[in-house]
């Protein structure tokens with residue numbers, strides 16, 4: 001019988017996760033049962049939201065269980081099938097996470113179009129890309145002429161936000177950590193790229209980039225970035241509250257932004273959103289995105305680590321800023 005390895009959560013991390021919070025187990029992979037297929041993963045996704053699922057507390061997704069394989073996005077190839085819907089060689093997108101080989105009901109799997117490389121469906125044409133599309137166009141309703149500020153701008157979501165904003169005729173200010181990321185932001189058309197690690201005063205940097213302020217903030221980071229965005233906001237600015245990665249590993253709650261009262265006087269709209277609430281619009285997103293990719297208007301970067309055992313380290317890299325674009329793990 002075939003065997004598979006999987007990465008399990010061994011302990012709930014305190015602060016920044018450590019490699020020792022995970023363990024690798026070998027399990028048997030029997031032939032697929034009725035209505036099932038067997039899938040060999042090609043790429044696995046590591047995503048910041050997984051950190052939230054490591055806490056044992058209620059959230060919009062249930063907590064990971066200690067001793068269970070890490071669930072999450074992956075793309076793989078069907079290697080055996082017991083269902084007419086999928087045949088060996090088909091590429092599928094799944095949520096069965098950090099495993100090499102597994103069986104799953106065929107009906108729950110999304111067959112991938114060969115139009116793009118399979119791992120693109122974990123990034124630019126997958127959940128992160130759709131997060132950018134929903135947050136910028138539906139939640140913040142960005143429009144031509146807006147000044148859009150994006151934090152974690154060189155990451156999986158941020159790189160797509162910046163490019164959609166340019167397509168829509170916005171001026172884009174992107175913030176990211178380090179000169180390589182700044183160079184990448186310029187490459188994808190960002191008008192003002194800020195290296196926040198080398199910038200003592202983000203509010204001043206934003207004022208220099210756009211003296212008239214910002215109309216939209218795409219929030220990925222929280223903390224000092226949110227404070228600076230509140231300072232820079234023009235009246236009636238819209239904030240798409242996508243994530244606050246700077247706080248995911250906090251062991252104590254952080255104080256809120258000291259300038260939150262600006263929301264009142266500036267009549268700001270801050271709206272949180274979760275991309276999965278919008279999955280019914282996946283078709284519209286994919287139509288836009290494949291068009292932009294085909295016409296060369298959207299490009300992307302990936303940072304790829306190799307092998308199942310690399311998954312915990314690749315995940316930890318997200319919190320150290322060691323990825324440019326989508327962070328992935330390649331198998332086989």
Ligand SMILES: NC(=O)c1ccc[n+]([C@@H]2O[C@H](COP(=O)([O-])OP(=O)(O)OC[C@H]3O[C@@H](n4cnc5c(N)ncnc54)[C@H](OP(=O)(O)O)[C@@H]3O)[C@@H](O)[C@H]2O)c1
Pocket residue numbers: 047048049127128131152153154155156157158175176177178181220221241242243244245246247273274275276317318319320321322323324325326327
């Ligand atoms: N609402 C939703 O449905 C949804 C869906 C997907 C993602 N998200 C959120 O979107 C954000 C981006 O996710 P992603 O998948 O695109 O990840 P990502 O941006 O590819 O990777 C994370 C990046 O965050 C930055 N970062 C990490 N710790 C930081 C800190 N303490 N201060 C400032 N920056 C820090 C790093 O970039 P730098 O080197 O530039 O610091 C790092 O590369 C996250 O907040 C995530 O939770 C939300």
